[in-house]
Amino acid sequence: MIEKIRKACCEVTQISEDRFTFDARLKEDLLLDSLTILELIMEVENEFDIRLDDSKLKGLKTFGDVLALIESEVNP
Numbered sequence: 800m801i802e803k804i805r806k807a808c809c810e811v812t813q814i815s816e817d818r819f820t821f822d823a824r825l826k827e828d829l830l831l832d833s834l835t836i837l838e839l840i841m842e843v844e845n846e847f848d849i850r851l852d853d854s855k856l857k858g859l860k861t862f863g864d865v866l867a868l869i870e871s872e873v874n875p
Contacts, residue, residue, distance in 0.1 A: 804869060807846050808862070811839045821863035829862070839865075847873055 805819045814829060825831045831839070836859070843865075844850055849872045859865055 800870065800873065801866060803846065804843060804866060807842045808839055808865075811835065811842050819862045821861065821866070823862045824860055825862065825865070843869055849873060 805816050808814070808819050809816050812829070812831060812835060818829060823829055825836055836856075840851060840856060847869065849869070851868060851872060855868055859868065
């Protein structure tokens with residue numbers, strides 16, 4: 800599942816897969832703005848046929864946070 804999420808992230812951001820590490824900070828390390836993060840979330844929601852609660856999105860700081868949120872929704 801992690802590789803599938805990484806690939807989706809790469810498609811949206813045009814950033815190489817190896818930069819999407821667990822501790823990579825979305826804004827500071829990957830330089831993603833709010834719009835790109837939203838596009839990323841929408842891509843992942845489509846890929847896994849899930850809907851992520853907006854209130855949970857505000858706490859996302861790292862790629863690891865994104866992974867944990869998606870895994871919690873896919874495997875409740």
